[in-house]
Amino acid sequence: SAVISQKPSRDICQRGTSLTIQCQVDSQVTMMFWYRQQPGQSLTLIATANQGSEATYESGFVIDKFPISRPNLTFSTLTVSNMSPEDSSIYLCSVGVGGANEKLFFGSGTQLSVL
Amino acid sequence: SQQGEEDPQALSIQEGENATMNCSYKTSINNLQWYRQNSGRGLVHLILIRSNEREKHSGRLRVTLDTSKKSSSLLITASRAADTASYFCATDAQGAQKLVFGQGTRLTINP
Numbered sequence: 190s191a192v193i194s195q196k197p198s199r200d201i202c203q204r205g206t207s208l209t210i211q212c213q214v215d216s217q218v219t220m221m222f223w224y225r226q227q228p229g230q231s232l233t234l235i236a237t238a239n240q241g242s243e244a245t246y247e248s249g250f251v252i253d254k255f256p257i258s259r260p261n262l263t264f265s266t267l268t269v270s271n272m273s274p275e276d277s278s279i280y281l282c283s284v285g286v287g288g289a290n291e292k293l294f295f296g297s298g299t300q301l302s303v304l
Numbered sequence: 305s306q307q308g309e310e311d312p313q314a315l316s317i318q319e320g321e322n323a324t325m326n327c328s329y330k331t332s333i334n335n336l337q338w339y340r341q342n343s344g345r346g347l348v349h350l351i352l353i354r355s356n357e358r359e360k361h362s363g364r365l366r367v368t369l370d371t372s373k374k375s376s377s378l379l380i381t382a383s384r385a386a387d388t389a390s391y392f393c394a395t396d397a398q399g400a401q402k403l404v405f406g407q408g409t410r411l412t413i414n415p
Contacts, residue, residue: 195346222402231392232347232405279344291335291396293403295346 191216191284195296202272202303209268210299212282217262222293223255226279235280238265272303310393310406318414323380325409327393328373334396336369337403338378341390350378350391383413 192215202208212221220239224232235255236246244257258266269276279300283293311326327336335354339347353360353369353376360367366379380387390410394403 193346226344231407234402234404237402281346283347292337292349292352293339293347293394294349297346298344300344 191218191286191294193282193284193294193296195282195299197299198297199300200302202301204273204303206272207268207270208272208301209266210280210282211266212264212296214263214284218284218286219262220285221259221265222283222285223257223265223267224281224283226281226298228278232281235267269301272301274303277301277303310391310409312409313407314410314412316412316414317383319383319385321383323383323387323411323413325378325391325411326375327377327406328375329393329395329406330374331395333371336367336376337394338365338367338376339392339394339405341392341408343389347392380411383411385413385415387411388413 194213196211200208220237222237223235225235226232234247235250236244236257238244238257238259240259240262254270256268279298281295281298283295286292309328315323317323333355335352337352338350340350341347351362351365351367353367355371364381369376376393390408392408393406
């Protein structure tokens with residue numbers, strides 16, 4: 190299992206500003222995943238963050254909008270840049286565990302509201 | 305694109321009753337998982353069933369998988385108020401470690 194500390198838990202931000210979300214894992218993991226959950230919707234994978242390499246972004250998500258850092262095997266950040274109200278969502282980090290990293294453990298989420 | 309379609313979208317039952325949620329998917333999978341989310345917070349892994357398994361139990365949870373119909377069901381027996389949450393199925397259709405989540409079922413247990 191893995192315990193993930195994610196912060197902030199929530200924030201209210203002004204349009205045009207940026208917010209950086211942090212996730213700290215209690216063990217070393219190769220891959221970390223960042224998801225977005227829009228209001229009343231399911232989770233959508235934003236990107237996969239590997240330590241020591243550039244993050245891999247899913248279709249519809251770009252590095253300029255969602256830059257990710259992965260400085261070591263226990264920590265990652267996701268920045269939501271130049272925010273607009275459409276960015277209001279819950280953002281979740283997760284890590285895979287198990288032989289093939291099959292099961293995901295999630296942070297508690299960051300509820301972002303953009304005014 | 306979403307892989308899983310869940311049904312019903314919302315379910316409200318009395319405490320003590322059983323709750324059944326269904327998930328359908330479109331492409332071949334190696335495994336299917338169910339997660340619970342309380343009040344828009346982080347998801348909690350409940351159970352994983354592999355493509356060569358038909359049924360799996362964990363406590364009050366029973367999961368079935370029918371690969372011929374590309375569908376799965378999650379049964380929660382003897383429901384409790386604490387089971388109130390959203391439940392999501394997730395598949396590895398895009399490869400291991402890249403789970404695709406269904407739309408979820410919002411379950412409400414009434415005392």
